[in-house]
Amino acid sequence: MSVATLERSVDISESLSATAQKVEAMLDRLLPRGEGPERPLLEAMRYACLNGGKRLRPYLTVCTAHLFDVDDERAYRTAAAVEMLHCYSLVHDDLPAMDDDELRRGRPTCHIAFDEATAILSGDALLTLAFDVMVDDATHHDAAVRIDLVRGLTEAAGAHGMVAGQMIDLAVEHCAVDEHTVQRLQALKTGALITYSAEAGAILGEADPDQREAILSYGRDVGFAFQIIDDLLDEEGDQDAMGKAVGKDAAAGKATLVGVLGRDAARAKAEALSDRAIASLETFGEAAELLREVARFIVARRS
């Protein structure tokens, strides 16, 4: 790694970390508190979201929103809604009937820390709250923009997006799968929401169709690159750095591109995707430098 690359990595780490803190603060503000017998639900929602994650998805939303001079209140509200949706998906995916994970970001998963019923309900409530945040006037003054935000999220998250991806992931466990199937699975399971995370900033910023298409291309490529590296780290990484069990995907017979292509070809693919993502941003010039950095960071990261 050259000195220049190292310096860039430091910059993006600081930027990610500063943004993650603001996302955490916004989540803390938007997540409900309360007493009474429903309190475990509200605590589980907070537990699932306020966990010091990398906040890659909201970072993409905020960086893209800033490209279009969206103010922080709107950008971070939308980013927090995207993160709530991501956290709901983790809570449900970790359930015993799904991936049966007990560890997430170095802590017990939600159904271990609370119980299964509370975990299911807190996921349901986070999904609902994500939409609630997006339709609030404070997220954008123009109702048509808020409608666009919600529509994009329902498409990315629903039966033709993330939920379908999780279904396919479970359905093809221990099956021989080809590259096309893995690519479709990952485009749905993780790609759709990552792509939307970037798109949401462009929607908020009322980007023109060409700009929006450029952001979408960028989002699709970084989303896929992110997932390939995630799978490589699951094979190569150590549990302490990852904060979750590693080597589990292979043991569970999960379909991954690393399994289909091998490690070297998979890493080369991720790097090519990152390069193409960066190329998509040409129209934005210098203003898109952080988005370029994050595309580089995604393939260089170690956890």
Next chain:
Amino acid sequence: MSVATLERSVDISESLSATAQKVEAMLDRLLPRGEGPERPLLEAMRYACLNGGKRLRPYLTVCTAHLFDVDDERAYRTAAAVEMLHCYSLVHDDLPAMDDDELRRGRPTCHIAFDEATAILSGDALLTLAFDVMVDDATHHDAAVRIDLVRGLTEAAGAHGMVAGQMIDLAVEHCAVDEHTVQRLQALKTGALITYSAEAGAILGEADPDQREAILSYGRDVGFAFQIIDDLLDEEGDQDAMGKAVGKDAAAGKATLVGVLGRDAARAKAEALSDRAIASLETFGEAAELLREVARFIVARRS
């Protein structure tokens, strides 16, 4: 029961049944189909929704929408979205970690007919699809009206509505509870969505504030009356007529108003609520006759 009441019951039954058929047709149109490894998800979503239910909630939406001359396409799209949300809640509530029910409307529950993972995911996808239907241009030309529809639904369904109600229901099982707690539980668990079902028609119809408040009062009262009668039927009814296990709430130590007040006082309360609901509709004159009939039907029903 007088002859007049019997005749009215026949009318409302026919109207309910005709509307239920149209709701079923709209659900069939809106629910996705598809091949590929995600097919069980799409089939489970259809299984959960296309089951010949009474469709009380969409009936309220359609009747209220018709009060304001909303066309059928908009009214039935909204009604179907409300029913999707209701069906998602049933799928999740029936899960082993929640109420652990194996029978619903005379058929195996979703996790029995498919499996737990598919049931969880199909609930998630139905919740997401309900919002997707509401934000579509075809539901209303004015984005601000669609935003109102979504906002009302997130409030009724989320951590301050239905999901909180289910959490409380689980939390107070086998506990001694007072009338206030039961009333709050039921206002959240079933009342909020029934109230919203009526309100949604008024939102679609761009009702003025007084009209909307009248519909809200009506919705709150019929929602509570409905739940009291549901609990009475659970104690008194037979499994064949109900299409689900009966006597189960008492066995599970569920908090119900029948348990707190006794059967006679609970029935009297339901009848008083129905009367008050009917009185709320005075401003609408003859046009609201079907809504009055449904308030009477709710306390007279046997299943």
